[in-house]
Amino acid sequence: xxxxxxxxEDRHNLIDQTVAKWGGVDICVQTxxxxxxxxxxxxxxxxxxxKLFDINVKxxxxxxxxxxxxxxxxxxxxxxxxxxxxxxxxxxxxxxxSGYIVSKTCLLSLCKMAAQQLAPDNVRVNTIIxxxxxxxxxxxxxxxxxxxYLMALCPLGRFGEPDDVAGMAAFLASADASxxxxxxxxxxxxxxxxx
Numbered sequence: 753x754x755x756x757x758x759x760x761e762d763r764h765n766l767i768d769q770t771v772a773k774w775g776g777v778d779i780c781v782q783t784x785x786x787x788x789x790x791x792x793x794x795x796x797x798x799x800x801x802x803k804l805f806d807i808n809v810k811x812x813x814x815x816x817x818x819x820x821x822x823x824x825x826x827x828x829x830x831x832x833x834x835x836x837x838x839x840x841x842x843x844x845x846x847x848x849x850s851g852y853i854v855s856k857t858c859l860l861s862l863c864k865m866a867a868q869q870l871a872p873d874n875v876r877v878n879t880i881i882x883x884x885x886x887x888x889x890x891x892x893x894x895x896x897x898x899x900x901y902l903m904a905l906c907p908l909g910r911f912g913e914p915d916d917v918a919g920m921a922a923f924l925a926s927a928d929a930s931x932x933x934x935x936x937x938x939x940x941x942x943x944x945x946x947x
Contacts, residue, residue, distance in 0.1 A: 883940025
């Protein structure tokens with residue numbers, strides 16, 4: 753169903769309809785993200801900054817608040833946030849994504865804090881940190897100059913596919929990951945991923 757995560761009524765409707773149809777929420781993968789402008793961090797307007805944090809951070813926190821009670825009641829659940837490899841340092845030249853990266857970095861801390869709070873109820877929270885993945889959102893990365901820069905950093909020498917990230921999500925949502933929480937998993941073909 754359609755859901756603009758920036759609208760509280762859409763967020764509530766999404767969870768209400770999910771619960772009505774399925775009786776609860778077991779898995780919540782949050783991939784929403786916007787980057788309304790490119791450029792260096794200090795060149796970012798206040799309106800763009802507000803949009804970045806409203807969608808990339810606040811909506812993630814708000815949806816977590818909506819789904820957590822269902823998972824806590826059931827004493828089982830999995831929440832996955834999806835930031836960006838940029839959280840470990842600038843991967844796109846010329847600061848093009850710096851505001852976006854700052855907002856997505858917040859998800860690392862959100863994961864740690866939510867994991868600690870929800871662990872007593874057996875609700876696990878992790879992040880999947882994708883590198884250069886072939887998606888519509890990441891089309892800017894396929895520009896020849898950017899792509900050659902990124903592939904020079906990627907030992908596997910190719911862009912990832914959405915299924916590469918989906919496989920990690922399936923693992924984290926499964927019983928095989930029942931003892932994993934508060935962790936960040938990089939899916940980036942070996943690209944540098946440390947602060």
